[in-house]
Amino acid sequence: MPPLDLKDGSVEAGLDALDTPVNAPEGNLLRRIAARALPPIGAIVLGIVIWQVLWAAAFWPEFKLPAPIAVWNLIWELISTGKIFELFWTSVHRAVIGFAISLLIAVPLGLAIANIQVVRRGIGPLVSGLQSLPSVAWVPAAILWFGLNDSAIYWVVLLGAVPSIANGLVSGLDQVPPILPRVGKALGAGRIGGIRHILLPAALPGFLGGLKQGWAFSWRSLMAAELIATSPDLGEGLGQYLHNGMSLSDISMVFAGILLIFVVGVGIELLVFRPLENSVLKARGLTASAR
Amino acid sequence: MTATVEAARATTGNAVRPVRFHQVGKAFGTGKKSVVALEGVDLAVETGEFVCLLGASGCGKTTLLNLVAGLDQPTTGRIELGSSRPAVVFQEAALMPWLTAAGNVELPLRLAGVPKAQRRAKAAELLELVRLGGLGDKRPHELSGGMRQRVALARALASTTDNTGSGAGKPSLLLMDEPFSALDAITRDVLQGELLRIWQATGTAILFVTHDVREAVRLGRRVVLLSSRPGRVVREWEVAGLAGAAEAAAVEEINAELRKVISSHAAA
Numbered sequence: 001m002p003p004l005d006l007k008d009g010s011v012e013a014g015l016d017a018l019d020t021p022v023n024a025p026e027g028n029l030l031r032r033i034a035a036r037a038l039p040p041i042g043a044i045v046l047g048i049v050i051w052q053v054l055w056a057a058a059f060w061p062e063f064k065l066p067a068p069i070a071v072w073n074l075i076w077e078l079i080s081t082g083k084i085f086e087l088f089w090t091s092v093h094r095a096v097i098g099f100a101i102s103l104l105i106a107v108p109l110g111l112a113i114a115n116i117q118v119v120r121r122g123i124g125p126l127v128s129g130l131q132s133l134p135s136v137a138w139v140p141a142a143i144l145w146f147g148l149n150d151s152a153i154y155w156v157v158l159l160g161a162v163p164s165i166a167n168g169l170v171s172g173l174d175q176v177p178p179i180l181p182r183v184g185k186a187l188g189a190g191r192i193g194g195i196r197h198i199l200l201p202a203a204l205p206g207f208l209g210g211l212k213q214g215w216a217f218s219w220r221s222l223m224a225a226e227l228i229a230t231s232p233d234l235g236e237g238l239g240q241y242l243h244n245g246m247s248l249s250d251i252s253m254v255f256a257g258i259l260l261i262f263v264v265g266v267g268i269e270l271l272v273f274r275p276l277e278n279s280v281l282k283a284r285g286l287t288a289s290a291r
Numbered sequence: 292m293t294a295t296v297e298a299a300r301a302t303t304g305n306a307v308r309p310v311r312f313h314q315v316g317k318a319f320g321t322g323k324k325s326v327v328a329l330e331g332v333d334l335a336v337e338t339g340e341f342v343c344l345l346g347a348s349g350c351g352k353t354t355l356l357n358l359v360a361g362l363d364q365p366t367t368g369r370i371e372l373g374s375s376r377p378a379v380v381f382q383e384a385a386l387m388p389w390l391t392a393a394g395n396v397e398l399p400l401r402l403a404g405v406p407k408a409q410r411r412a413k414a415a416e417l418l419e420l421v422r423l424g425g426l427g428d429k430r431p432h433e434l435s436g437g438m439r440q441r442v443a444l445a446r447a448l449a450s451t452t453d454n455t456g457s458g459a460g461k462p463s464l465l466l467m468d469e470p471f472s473a474l475d476a477i478t479r480d481v482l483q484g485e486l487l488r489i490w491q492a493t494g495t496a497i498l499f500v501t502h503d504v505r506e507a508v509r510l511g512r513r514v515v516l517l518s519s520r521p522g523r524v525v526r527e528w529e530v531a532g533l534a535g536a537a538e539a540a541a542v543e544e545i546n547a548e549l550r551k552v553i554s555s556h557a558a559a
Contacts, residue, residue: 012422012481019435019478179385186360186379187399187450197402201389284388285432 066252074256084260091222091237092264094150098157099218106162106214110169111195124170127163135160135217136224148231153222160221161214168210172203204280212273219265238264307373309464309496310359311335316367316521317354328354330521331368338462341490341497343511345504345545347553351522352500356466359498374464374496378451382469384439386431392442393418393427399450417445420489437478440470441485451495463495469502483510504546508538514545518552525552 048068054060055067078084112119113127138159142152176199184198200207226239234240238261245253317329328351336342344352357363358370360379378399386395396414405413418427421441431439451463471479483506490497501507507514512531515524526548530541 011477012485015478015481016435016438019437021433021435177385179381179383180387182362183379183381183385184402185362186377187402187446188376189402193402197398198387201387204389280389283430285430 063249063251066255070252071255071259074252075259078256078260087236087238087241087260088264090235091226091239092268094153094226094237095157095215095219095222098154098222099161099215101154102158102161102165102214102218103211105158106165107169109162110166110173110210113166114170114173120170127166130159131163131167133159134224135221136228139225139228142225143229148229149233152229153225153234156225157218157221161218164217165210165214168213169203169207172206172210173199175206176202205277205284205286208273208277208280212269212277215268215273216265219268223261307338307462308371309336309338309374309462310377310498311371311373312368313371314368315355315358315365315370317351317358317363318366327521329358329365330523332517332522332524334515334524336464336496336498339494339496341510341512342499343507343514344498344500344517345502345507345514345549346517346522347502347519347549351519352502352517353468355517355522356468356498356500359464360466372464374462375451377464377466378447378449380440380443380447380465380467380470382473384431384436384443386439386442386446388431390431391427392423392429392431392434395431395442396427396445396449399446403450413449414445417448418442420448420492421445421485435478436474437482440474440482444470444486444489448489448493448495463493465495465497467497467499469500471506472501472503479506486510504542504549508533508542508545516545516548516552519556 051065051068055065059065075084078087109127113124114120135156138156139152142155146152146155180198180202181194184194189198222237223239223242226234226237227243230240230243236244238257242254242257242261245251245257312332312334315329315332316327318325318327320326332355334342344355346352354363356379358365359372360377386392387398390398393411393414396417397410400410400413415424415427418424421444423438423441423445426434426438431442434442447465451465471482474482486497487510499507499510501510508530512529514528514530516526516528517523518525528541528545530538533541
């Protein structure tokens with residue numbers, strides 16, 4: 001046996017210092033924000049300029065293509081009268097509640113599909129298939145079953161979001177490296193402990209992808225449902241606002257509606273899901289923010 | 292050499308052994324297509340002993356460790372486990388990427404329901420033991436391969452030195468499945484030294500699987516050679532305290548035997 005020349009651990013300390021991965025310095029914060037924010041802002045400005053030019057050239061009559069300023073005036077009016085908050089509140093709270101209920105249904109469903117062979121074979125393909133069925137197809141059935149009320153809308157949202165979230169969880173769980181549950185077992189994890197402390201955290205990145213997609217699906221299902229199922233009892237959300245624009249043949253109102261729906265969908269993704277995903281990936285050394 | 296063995300055996304006497312194999316066999320599959328991985332393995336590890344299991348690929352070394360770790364069940368024979376739950380270090384560190392180094396070491400304690408303050412203290416102590424004190428907040432991807440394997444070692448030790456539950460008072464057992472084979476030569480050399488130091492500091496019994504004769508002779512007090520397909524115990528050597536020429540001779544002899552085992556497969 002060679003002598004133990006490690007009493008002071010200096011070789012080891014040297015190795016540690018040399019082997020530790022080094023991260024490149026991240027640079028000026030202001031610059032990074034500018035580099036991130038300028039391209040999309042530029043794209044938006046360019047889009048508005050093209051729109052303005054097309055409108056000024058009068059290729060289409062005014063009732064088909066409104067002036068950007070007319071749409072902006074309409075949006076500003078919504079903001080200044082406070083009506084915009086009512087529209088947002090009606091739609092967003094429905095989407096959030098629908099999303100939350102979807103989560104409660106989709107997580108046990110996903111766990112069952114991923115872990116129980118019979119369930120996977122039985123309803124796995126069904127859930128994947130439902131994901132490709134546009135949930136707006138459920139609107140007529142929902143209205144006939146529930147009538148023109150919130151239940152019908154939630155039903156459509158659920159059928160849009162549950163399959164995506166469940167599928168995201170299943171693919172997240174399927175991608176967990178098999179060594180991790182084995183290590184968990186060797187460390188003394190029981191069935192519940194293994195799911196709670198090993199499987200679920202390991203599946204989190206895939207699950208977050210599913211959540212993001214689930215949100216997108218629940219938002220678009222909600223808008224489809226609001227557009228079709230309009231009634232004074234339902235309160236006015238963004239979908240109804242858009243529908244009203246169509247009824248009034250007011251193209252500015254239609255454009256404003258589309259823009260607002262877009263802004264909310266993208267806003268929630270950017271404000272909630274993107275930071276969540278980035279922090280999860282960054283903690284695991286899978287930096288998406290570097291892209 | 293034999294004298295020291297007798298002495299060591301005499302002092303332990305009939306005390307509980309961390310693990311003992313009784314004619315253990317393991318086959319995968321059934322009928323004609325079944326593959327026999329292990330056959331009639333008799334082996335015992337004494338309290339605090341460092342045993343190296345040596346063999347070429349396909350000798351069922353990993354299967355054997357899995358049986359001890361309870362990740363698999365033997366087909367025939369039985370395994371008598373006198374230790375607290377055996378700890379396992381795998382070839383890859385397999386740290387949980389979402390936990391910090393300290394979080395990984397705490398994981399087995401968390402699974403065992405140890406209170407938070409106690410967990411923290413234990414994890415800090417174990418990280419200190421593997422010379423990673425102060426790096427507990429690092430994520431696995433911020434550590435080098437050797438450092439990760441040391442965290443894995445500390446985590447394994449955390450799972451075996453839990454003396455609060457049913458493991459109280461029982462000897463501890465550490466299972467290692469070629470833990471250094473994926474590391475570069477210098478790191479491997481340093482970690483072998485570290486492992487000996489930690490073994491002496493903790494007094495845990497170690498069952499160490501390797502295909503590297505030199506590593507087996509350097510680390511083990513006893514080297515057990517397994518044959519391949521099916522795995523059987525071919526021979527054992529006492530290699531405790533060998534140095535210089537004696538160590539080289541032992542490596543030479545074991546190497547020759549290993550080659551013999553391997554070449555016997557060419558004929559078949």
